[in-house]
Amino acid sequence: xxxxxxLGAKGLYWLESLGDYGRFVLSIVxxxxxGPGKLARQQTLLQMFEIGVLSxxxxxxxxxxxxAVLAIEAHPQFRAIGMESRIGSVIxxxxxxxxxxxxxxxxLAGRVGGALTAELGTMxxxxxxxxxxxxxSDPIRILAMPRFAACILMMPALTAASDAxxxxxxxxxxxxxxxxxxxxxxxxxxxxxxxxxxxxxFLKSLFFGAAIASIACYxxxxxxxxxxxxxxxxxxAFVSSFVAILVMNFFLAMLLNAIYQIIxxxxxxxxx
Amino acid sequence: xxxxxxQLPASAGPPEPHIRMVNLHxxxxxxxxxxxxxxxxxxxxxxxxxxxxxxxxxxLLKLIVGLLQPDSGEVYFHGQRIDHLPDRELEPVRIRxxxxxxxxxxxxxxxxxxxxxxxxxxxxxxxxxxIRDIVAQKLRMVGLENTEQKMPAELSGGxxxxxxxxxxxxxxxxxxxxxEPTTGLDPIRADVINELILKLNEELxxxxxxxxxxxxxxxxxxxxxxxxxxxxxxxxxTPEQIRCCAHEEVKRFVEGKATPEELQAIRLHQVREIAGxxxxxxx
Numbered sequence: 001x002x003x004x005x006x007l008g009a010k011g012l013y014w015l016e017s018l019g020d021y022g023r024f025v026l027s028i029v030x031x032x033x034x035g036p037g038k039l040a041r042q043q044t045l046l047q048m049f050e051i052g053v054l055s056x057x058x059x060x061x062x063x064x065x066x067x068a069v070l071a072i073e074a075h076p077q078f079r080a081i082g083m084e085s086r087i088g089s090v091i092x093x094x095x096x097x098x099x100x101x102x103x104x105x106x107x108l109a110g111r112v113g114g115a116l117t118a119e120l121g122t123m124x125x126x127x128x129x130x131x132x133x134x135x136x137s138d139p140i141r142i143l144a145m146p147r148f149a150a151c152i153l154m155m156p157a158l159t160a161a162s163d164a165x166x167x168x169x170x171x172x173x174x175x176x177x178x179x180x181x182x183x184x185x186x187x188x189x190x191x192x193x194x195x196x197x198x199x200x201x202f203l204k205s206l207f208f209g210a211a212i213a214s215i216a217c218y219x220x221x222x223x224x225x226x227x228x229x230x231x232x233x234x235x236x237a238f239v240s241s242f243v244a245i246l247v248m249n250f251f252l253a254m255l256l257n258a259i260y261q262i263i264x265x266x267x268x269x270x271x272x
Numbered sequence: 273x274x275x276x277x278x279q280l281p282a283s284a285g286p287p288e289p290h291i292r293m294v295n296l297h298x299x300x301x302x303x304x305x306x307x308x309x310x311x312x313x314x315x316x317x318x319x320x321x322x323x324x325x326x327x328x329x330x331x332l333l334k335l336i337v338g339l340l341q342p343d344s345g346e347v348y349f350h351g352q353r354i355d356h357l358p359d360r361e362l363e364p365v366r367i368r369x370x371x372x373x374x375x376x377x378x379x380x381x382x383x384x385x386x387x388x389x390x391x392x393x394x395x396x397x398x399x400x401x402x403i404r405d406i407v408a409q410k411l412r413m414v415g416l417e418n419t420e421q422k423m424p425a426e427l428s429g430g431x432x433x434x435x436x437x438x439x440x441x442x443x444x445x446x447x448x449x450x451x452e453p454t455t456g457l458d459p460i461r462a463d464v465i466n467e468l469i470l471k472l473n474e475e476l477x478x479x480x481x482x483x484x485x486x487x488x489x490x491x492x493x494x495x496x497x498x499x500x501x502x503x504x505x506x507x508x509x510t511p512e513q514i515r516c517c518a519h520e521e522v523k524r525f526v527e528g529k530a531t532p533e534e535l536q537a538i539r540l541h542q543v544r545e546i547a548g549x550x551x552x553x554x555x
Binding site for chain 1: 366367373377
């Protein structure tokens with residue numbers, strides 16, 4: 001009986017937290033719709049630099065190496081069936097649809113999500129968030145909204161950077177190192193990468209950006225007292241973002257593939 | 273038309289206090305912090321709330337400005353009930369308050385000047401040049417001219433408090449709430465803050481509520497002292513009345529003396545430690 005009661009209490013706590021998180025996200029969106037004011041707009045630009053521009057090197061490096069690794073792993077399989085000229089289509093579709101947006105999101109969750117939670121958590125612990133409220137300013141508008149907007153706006157750009165380097169890494173390894181014909185590599189890639197597939201990745205990146213920023217800000221705003229509270233909030237933010245990215249990726253992949261099938265029911269595969 | 277003295281309506285009593293707290297209760301989990309606190313603060317009065325650590329002094333300040341909601345009880349500002357208002361409706365009220373937080377709560381990503389300018393940029397339509405002038409004027413008031421470009425991390429504890437005070441008064445508030453303004457400062461810096469509080473009361477004619485356990489500060493800046501203990505008001509009066517109060521707990525607090533039980537507990541602990549050491553040395 002006790003364990004059932006404990007399970008029930010835990011379930012209620014989760015539901016309550018989920019509702020609280022939902023309200024938090026709604027207030028952020030509410031401020032974007034209503035117009036957050038000059039100061040928050042300035043903060044958004046600043047955050048776009050902090051979150052976006054400063055993350056470009058790390059997502060580019062990740063993208064390049066993942067593209068190259070994909071080529072190394074896929075090449076023997078394609079060579080075995082005599083279709084190594086089509087390796088570009090598999091690498092580039094994988095990079096643009098899945099690996100680019102997901103890895104960019106995970107890198108951002110690690111680099112930016114943790115930092116946002118730590119920053120906001122420290123502000124909470126040192127009463128800076130209370131000070132904002134005491135000065136009649138909504139901390140969600142001043143602190144969370146700019147970070148949320150910056151993350152959503154910069155995620156597609158970062159995904160594009162990661163995709164570009166992933167494609168380059170795949171090309172470099174396949175063509176320059178493994179001897180695949182360059183013309184065939186790009187021809188098959190071009191045939192496999194339609195506008196829907198490219199936008200598929202960008203669309204997902206918007207959702208990932210929203211999840212990373214909202215989870216990081218929520219955890220920072222609600223962190224426990226002291227350094228231990230901030231540390232715990234950072235860990236929770238990263239783990240929650242990571243899980244959210246993977247779960248969202250699964251459902252978005254299902255949804256977008258279903259939409260693709262409806263629009264182009266007779267679309268061919270990368271093997272023709 | 274009557275020529276005699278004007279008759280007040282039968283219902284008119286004494287003027288409405290600036291801030292009125294009625295039967296406030298607040299608990300965190302099983303810990304009761306405030307247990308039926310009722311207080312009135314008159315306009316331009318300087319009220320000091322004293323009491324041991326953990327007796328809900330800071331919580332009381334947060335209830336006044338709506339940073340926390342009471343479990344029950346009411347808070348009135350100029351006769352308007354404010355404790356149940358959501359944040360957005362509280363904003364016009366909060367603009368009329370200035371709060372000095374215990375650790376200053378300066379935004380560490382902003383310079384001193386930006387910190388003080390923050391409420392002005394948020395809530396006024398002043399031009400940047402006017403805001404710069406107000407910031408310089410507030411910094412002069414707290415004795416920190418030409419520090420606009422410094423970052424909070426470059427300031428000492430006392431300077432941070434003074435900058436935080438300048439930010440608290442940036443909007444010329446009616447009420448200033450001070451949470452432990454002298455905690456963590458050496459006696460000389462603490463006295464500077466006390467003098468500043470007195471100066472601001474005199475020059476800006478603000479109502480002040482000061483939460484402290486620094487008795488030197490309490491006697492210096494308070495028109496009226498209120499002592500909280502166990503979540504209740506146990507004494508209230510002028511500094512002189514509190515100084516001469518016969519209530520045992522108040523007396524001990526004012527004189528800074530521990531209870532015999534507390535001293536006994538320390539001695540017992542010491543005896544056990546010594547006995548423990550002796551046992552180990554025998555082994």
